[in-house]
Amino acid sequence: MSLDIATSIDSVTTADVAPAPAVGSRTPLAIVDCDIHPLPRRSSDLNPFLSARWRRHLETYGNGNRSPFFANTPYPRFTPALSRRDAWPPTGGLPGSDLEFMRSQHLDANHVELGMLQVLAPSGMAQRNVEFGAALCTAVNDWQVAAWAEPEPRLKASITVAQEDAHAAVAEIEARTGDPHFAQIAMAPRAFNPLGQRAYWPIYEAAVAAGLPIGVHAGGYSGAADTGSGHPSFYAEDHHSNAMSMQTLLSSMILEGVFERFPTLRIVLVEGGFAWAASLGWRLDQHWARFRDEVPHVPLPPSTYLKRNVWITTQPMEEPTMPRHLREVVEWMGWDRLLFSTDYPHWDYDEPAQCFGVGFDDAQRAMIFRDNALHLYGDLRPGRS
Amino acid sequence: MAISTAGGIDCDVHPAVPSMAALLPHLDDLWRETMVLRGIDGLDLASYPPGAPANCRADWRPPGGKGGTDLGYLQRQALDAFGTRFAIANVLYGAQALHSEDMAAALCRAVNDWVAQEWLDPEPRLRASIVVPWQNPQLAAEEIHRCALDPRFVSVLVLVMVDQPLGRRSQWPIYEAATAHGLPVTVHAGSAGRHPVSGATGWGSYHVEDYVAQAAAFQSQLLSLLYEGVFERFPTLKVVFAESGVTWLPTLLWRARKTWRALRSEVPWVLRPPEEVVAEHVRFTTQPFDAPASAIERVLDQLGSDRLLLFSTDYPTTTSRAPTPCPTSFPPTWPAGSWSTTRSTPSPAWPRPPARPPPTYRTAQEAEP
Numbered sequence: 001m002s003l004d005i006a007t008s009i010d011s012v013t014t015a016d017v018a019p020a021p022a023v024g025s026r027t028p029l030a031i032v033d034c035d036i037h038p039l040p041r042r043s044s045d046l047n048p049f050l051s052a053r054w055r056r057h058l059e060t061y062g063n064g065n066r067s068p069f070f071a072n073t074p075y076p077r078f079t080p081a082l083s084r085r086d087a088w089p090p091t092g093g094l095p096g097s098d099l100e101f102m103r104s105q106h107l108d109a110n111h112v113e114l115g116m117l118q119v120l121a122p123s124g125m126a127q128r129n130v131e132f133g134a135a136l137c138t139a140v141n142d143w144q145v146a147a148w149a150e151p152e153p154r155l156k157a158s159i160t161v162a163q164e165d166a167h168a169a170v171a172e173i174e175a176r177t178g179d180p181h182f183a184q185i186a187m188a189p190r191a192f193n194p195l196g197q198r199a200y201w202p203i204y205e206a207a208v209a210a211g212l213p214i215g216v217h218a219g220g221y222s223g224a225a226d227t228g229s230g231h232p233s234f235y236a237e238d239h240h241s242n243a244m245s246m247q248t249l250l251s252s253m254i255l256e257g258v259f260e261r262f263p264t265l266r267i268v269l270v271e272g273g274f275a276w277a278a279s280l281g282w283r284l285d286q287h288w289a290r291f292r293d294e295v296p297h298v299p300l301p302p303s304t305y306l307k308r309n310v311w312i313t314t315q316p317m318e319e320p321t322m323p324r325h326l327r328e329v330v331e332w333m334g335w336d337r338l339l340f341s342t343d344y345p346h347w348d349y350d351e352p353a354q355c356f357g358v359g360f361d362d363a364q365r366a367m368i369f370r371d372n373a374l375h376l377y378g379d380l381r382p383g384r385s
Numbered sequence: 386m387a388i389s390t391a392g393g394i395d396c397d398v399h400p401a402v403p404s405m406a407a408l409l410p411h412l413d414d415l416w417r418e419t420m421v422l423r424g425i426d427g428l429d430l431a432s433y434p435p436g437a438p439a440n441c442r443a444d445w446r447p448p449g450g451k452g453g454t455d456l457g458y459l460q461r462q463a464l465d466a467f468g469t470r471f472a473i474a475n476v477l478y479g480a481q482a483l484h485s486e487d488m489a490a491a492l493c494r495a496v497n498d499w500v501a502q503e504w505l506d507p508e509p510r511l512r513a514s515i516v517v518p519w520q521n522p523q524l525a526a527e528e529i530h531r532c533a534l535d536p537r538f539v540s541v542l543v544l545v546m547v548d549q550p551l552g553r554r555s556q557w558p559i560y561e562a563a564t565a566h567g568l569p570v571t572v573h574a575g576s577a578g579r580h581p582v583s584g585a586t587g588w589g590s591y592h593v594e595d596y597v598a599q600a601a602a603f604q605s606q607l608l609s610l611l612y613e614g615v616f617e618r619f620p621t622l623k624v625v626f627a628e629s630g631v632t633w634l635p636t637l638l639w640r641a642r643k644t645w646r647a648l649r650s651e652v653p654w655v656l657r658p659p660e661e662v663v664a665e666h667v668r669f670t671t672q673p674f675d676a677p678a679s680a681i682e683r684v685l686d687q688l689g690s691d692r693l694l695l696f697s698t699d700y701p702t703t704t705s706r707a708p709t710p711c712p713t714s715f716p717p718t719w720p721a722g723s724w725s726t727t728r729s730t731p732s733p734a735w736p737r738p739p740a741r742p743p744p745t746y747r748t749a750q751e752a753e754p
Contacts, residue, residue, distance in 0.1 A: 078647075189586060192587065225585065227585075228584045228601065229609075230547070230549040233612070240644055243637075243640065244604055247600070248589070252594060282680070286673060286675050287597055287675075294593055319640075325686075328687070329636065332680065
């Protein structure tokens with residue numbers, strides 16, 4: 001099947017989608033997908049959850065992020081709507097906007113028993129106008145329940161919070177606490193300041209009180225360049241730089257003592273890859289030992305917190321040519337740290353039937369594809385809790 | 386086990402500028418007067434606080450206080466102690482962080498002349514990297530052409546964090562000048578302070594946080610050099626990543642290969658997968674090597690070749706450990722005396738010190754590419 005880029009958006013239907021190839025004789029594993037992206041079908045879908053003032057604001061001024069374009073990301077993406085070409089619903093609308101199509105193309109086809117929603121747009125998390133940001137977060141949270149989690153019990157929402165206004169974020173978390181449609185809190189890693197810093201600690205306190213993990217999905221608009229040496233040129237660099245941001249984010253949270261102050265806080269890093277984590281832990285340990293006099297509030301080797309307080313989703317998976325190398329990396333991180341994710345419906349989606357295809361035994365696959373997530377979030381599968 | 390470093394090439398030692406007074410004799414009248422009248426001093430990089438215990442081993446700290454300011458100490462503690470045949474001096478100094486292109490150029494010239502007179506003249510085992518004002522790549526190229534006439538300058542030194550990614554075309558005059566003289570470009574840890582050291586997550590609170598983030602900056606710079614096509618345009622260029630931590634490299638290349646395959650239409654001039662380009666063009670100094678002893682052999686297997694590595698002590702910092710500066714448990718299958726990293730590997734990356742007699746002198750005009 002060849003796709004003409006100009007016409008693919010309108011012409012691709014589910015009939016074009018090849019079924020997932022069978023891998024050996026393996027029984028399909030029922031999985032937990034820790035990163036699924038829903039979108040509103042129409043921008044007006046959020047209107048019922050916004051006040052008249054903020055509806056007007058959104059229509060007139062749009063997003064106010066630390067970013068150059070009115071309606072695009074700083075690095076234009078590689079596919080329309082960032083998505084797989086076959087993920088456009090046959091009924092119209094954007095990829096990830098049609099629940100029925102998401103069920104047939106992804107949840108049913110890939111045996112997804114439980115899926116974690118991550119709403120990237122619209123997002124109130126990084127709005128410069130924090131009052132608008134808080135209102136938008138509330139609306140997004142209401143919409144996730146009404147449009148997704150309520151009609152589809154396999155899908156769980158994330159409480160998006162206006163992270164630059166800790167007071168508003170805490171209020172939002174408290175308002176949602178106890179609502180079974182929410183499995184976690186959502187924050188963006190590229191915040192206005194490193195997330196370990198004290199301005200954000202009330203959010204962590206509220207997360208611990210609510211008993212919810214915080215899912216930190218790649219992205220955000222800090223206004224700072226992707227790299228410590230400025231803005232790279234290409235989307236290929238921007239895409240990969242999310243892995244570097246996850247590394248510096250973890251350094252911040254560990255070295256600020258967040259996990260000393262909140263020893264039961266659980267952080268999930270989403271869509272930054274994972275294989276870098278072992279090297280980061282080694283580097284943190286090695287140089288923490290050299291500079292311990294500067295951070296006396298961090299009494300344990302930093303990798304201790306990595307293995308106690310942090311979980312990492314798998315996509316976009318680093319893929320060595322030698323399968324044993326990937327196994328070694330997971331050994332170093334710990335088998336219990338990894339949570340499978342697809343990133344459906346985006347272009348860099350990882351296909352469950354083809355991931356970890358070599359060199360992982362059934363018990364290891366079960367941990368990564370399902371059990372680690374059930375331990376972390378609780379068994380939220382329909383009919384189980 | 387201890388690795389013999391005798392006869393090796395130490396690719397990263399750090400003589401330090403004691404103060405502006407040391408550079409005054411190497412400035413012209415205008416700049417000397419400027420420094421004196423304006424009282425300009427204190428240009429050590431914030432990336433390396435001179436008084437931090439980690440930045441100078443206690444027994445290596447000279448009476449004056451600042452590590453790396455005493456030639457006798459460096460001779461005894463780095464050159465004699467490790468038996469190195471050559472050591473390459475990388476001077477980390479704030480000339481590379483100034484916002485004034487002209488002041489940066491003047492101070493880079495002064496640093497290079499100072500290192501030649503105060504370190505290279507009295508100690509024949511020392512070589513040096515040319516400190517350049519990247520702030521203005523044309524001026525940087527001029528400084529390369531000027532210093533390269535002295536064969537004791539064996540590379541070009543830039544910081545890993547400046548104002549733009551190093552692959553960007555604005556920086557290409559530096560690579561053009563370096564390759565014209567067969568000099569590798571050494572990208573060393575350190576920030577010019579233009580951007581948060583942690584990149585997009587913002588300015589951290591702690592020095593150790595910045596230090597750990599240097600590895601993220603190296604990762605980004607490697608991608609920039611690859612994707613901008615620097616090695617396609619300069620096929621003879623060698624780049625040395627100094628003090629990068631190294632162990633982030635295998636997994637970075639796994640993802641880079643995948644990303645390149647998916648997105649190569651954005652960078653159609655990149656014709657080979659990242660790991661092949663790195664194997665040909667990029668080398669990594671061994672200090673620090675961020676891995677516990679139990680993992681080192683597996684990491685080396687993932688790297689695919691010890692030929693990517695260049696022995697370094699990072700003297701006088703505490704990334705060096707007595708009695709050997711090398712990671713304490715490099716595999717015993719690399720017996721002392723045949724460890725390729727200390728000897729054979731540097732030759733292709735550093736053509737000047739071991740491999741060649743001093744080249745025939747050329748005028749600056751002849752050296753122009």
